[in-house]
Amino acid sequence: MSILKTLTFSAAALAVTAPAALAEWQPRKPVEFIIMAGTGGGADQIARLLQGLIEKKDLSPRPFIPINKPGGSGAEALRYLQDKAGDDHTVMMTLNSFYTTPIIQSELGVDVTEFTPIGLMAMDTFLLWVNTDRDDITDLDSYVETVKAAGLDWKVGGTGSGQEDSVLTAMMEAAFEYEVTYIPFPGGGTVAKNLVGNQIDSTVNNPSEQMEFFRAGNSKPLVQFTGERMEAFPDVPTAKELGVDIEYYMQRSVNGPPGMSAEAVEWYTNLFSELFNSQEWQDFCTSDGLTCDNFLNGGDLGEFHATQVVAHQNLIEQVGAAAITGE
């Protein structure tokens, strides 16, 4: 009799606690943290830093497992996420190939606006870099002059045809009416090394990839492609100040597969906004020249993605897919 009593009692207790547990969704298994780029790159570093912070601050009952899916400029990752529709335990760290890859590879059948936006962690910026040895280049004008004189002998390094920096390089070619030779390398770090070693003449790198070389005096930025001058580079003019209408950012946002449940989205949004506001993250942003002013999420981020997709479509149309792929 007493056993039965205990049972009914605990069943009742369960019934009472269950709704409370339901309201607060939590991951029940390790969360796959997909990175649409290879190990060592900017997106990878950010994802691993976030994973570390989640663990350090004990923000999640289950760990986040970073998984790199770099295939096809992120095509592999995008398709993977698409196929995970409705899954609440997968999120993805994205960069701008989130927009460009589905446009360039239309046969992929991925519409990123269907994905579940979770949070915009940062806007990464681009600067134009040359080696400090180039005494003849001091500003954008002397740069353009030198490049025009060199013609195709001018070698611009980048992280691969169809990647963000190749888009930006193509934009510059169109704006300044010159043509350069674009050489793809695997990863921004290798590009930076080749710039410092004078294997290439210039590059558009993210600040994080050049910061240490810049601090050591090996490379110098000429212009930043932002709206306003960044805190980290107060002396470097923006392209707009110089009358060149190029403003280009790399978004670093977290997104889920299509059809994620509302409770899960809420939980992830809270998690990433907490990370966003943490001292560690803000410090990282400052030291790496990332812009982390406001945390976009939900519908705002979805809108942001939609406008970015259109903007990239126009961009790729303008410069032509051939200018990006090179063949």
Next chain:
Amino acid sequence: MTTRTAELLMGFATLLVSLGLMWNVWSDGLRIDWVDGRGPGAGVWPFWLSLGMALASLATIIRWFQGKTPESQSLEPYIARETMFLVVVSAVSILVLLLLMTIIGTYLSLMAFMLFYVRFLGRHSWGTTMAFVIGTPIFVYLLFEVALTKYLPKGWPIFEEGFLWLDNFRWQYF
């Protein structure tokens, strides 16, 4: 099948594969020529090397007809009957293991695989068998999931639920 026949068939198979690769590169519209000012196009490497594979396969076929390779003279069976069993069973058992992993998940399939291999192929005692059947998933769990934080395939949702129920204890008590 004798080794002699097998070599000829393999020669044709590799030739077909090589031609298939060439066709694949060609039909994708990749540049297989020298692009002015850029060097070889995207298709050059795979296309021309596949051509090399095709030529090497042809050479093997010609040498077979000339009887130059030791295999082309050999009338020994390609895979002897008594070993055929072991090889085929092993290959098929891995195939089944991979299939099961996507259906009933890694751990149950590992247990089934071990049971089959240790007990039915190896004819070991039930004691040894059970040690392997139970020990393998535990070891794999501790190494891959706990230490290396890998999430191994769990199969269909119902099996995943079962695993999560068990896995829950780790998070609750450790």
Next chain:
Amino acid sequence: METILVSLAGGLLQAFEPLNLFMIFAGCLAGLLVGCMPGLGSVNGVAILLPVTFLVPPTAAIIFLAALYYGAMYGGAISSITLGIPGASTAVATVFDGRPMAQAGKADKALMAAAIASFIGGTVSIILFTLFAPPLAAFALKFGPQEEFALMLLAFATFIGLGGDDIPKTIFSILLGLVMAAIGFDIISGQPRMIFFDMVEFQRGIGFLVLAIGIYGIGEMLWTLESTKGKVQMHNVTITWARMKENFGQIKEYINSTWVGSFLGFFVGTLPAAGATPASLMSYGLSKTFSKDPESFGKGNISGVAAPEAANNAASTGSMLPMITLGIPGSPTTAILLGGMIIWGLRPGPLLFQESPDFVWGLIGSMYVANFATVLLNIALIPVFIRVLAMPFTLLTPIIFVLCVLGVFATTDRMFDTWIMLILGVGGYLLRKLNYPVAPAVLAIVLGPLAERSLRQSLISSQGDVTTFITRPISLTCIILAILLMSYPLIQRMMRRRTAEPSEN
């Protein structure tokens, strides 16, 4: 010089603090365990690191990491020798002679040689690292795509003669590996290549481990099952004190290869693009070419174990150099290390030496100690590893199959690769039965992507001008060396004939 010694002494003292010393042993052990599993390497082992990081201060964590890195490097040789499966691409060349030695009942000798050679390689490398880090980093910067391509040519040249005696079949095998390396997304043009059946998974390409574990894991096991009819187990050796001493004394036989491997490995490892795999392959090839008895390579020559092992350990230390001095990872593992350093608030780069000397010298000091700890642990554990070989085949086989499947899954987190592994394994087995050599395909898939990319990068940067390879001094030197190496066996044969003829008369 003096400052270096003072800093180094400080670093060593740090390494000998009780907590740090404990971290060294724990790291070595964890690394050994992870490294000896087929497919798992230091990249996976770094996952263990993260929780540790939150428990101990950064210096202790990096010490743990260095130890783990070393342990995993040694561990790769263990699976290469005892199971015949290269645990990582760096240990491929160790299989060539390590496996035959194990089959001949000399697994303990091979393991001992691997441990000692690794120790020498690692130590030479750290000493060079300590003394010459800044100038070497400057030299590494001189390496552009042209030099990389020339280096790849050199790597291929050291492998002339590795194939079987059937030339068309050897050529087929090399080309197959090179073509397979091109599957996937082409970063130069941004176009997908050879995406069979429109499966998006192929965009990732076929990784080295998938092919190597397929061929050496699955294929080799099928082969062994067949040739032994599933009955015979491998030779069991009982380890006695006397035998250990004898094994230790054998060092004379392979010391030359070890020195060559150590210096070559360090040098190649410091070049950002190359890393430990080409280094170990080149070291093996060189050892074979200049051996008095090249015929015995591939059949269980102890120098064939020592040479690649010395080189891959030296190179893995070397590959820390571009990471620490330039912030550029030389291998996937160092890429993850880099991530770890960022979590600790350290920025690898040219200024790290000046801004965080405690950290850098603590790391260097711990590399000395970790190297020593690993060799001790490794030799002490030889009897344990040998026990694996004493297992009945019907128990060992399923374990190996399971480890192959899970190891391949763990490298990329996708079932797709395990299917490819099975297909390649069975295919490799069928080819091997017809005397197609499989090793060249495995080598080609490692070097292929590097070779193709650097070739095309060079030609793009020279706008299609082929002379770019011979107008640059370092590249020219490598190419001349490659040509000399390729013609060396011919020259040798001619020389031999010339000296042989008079005696015949």
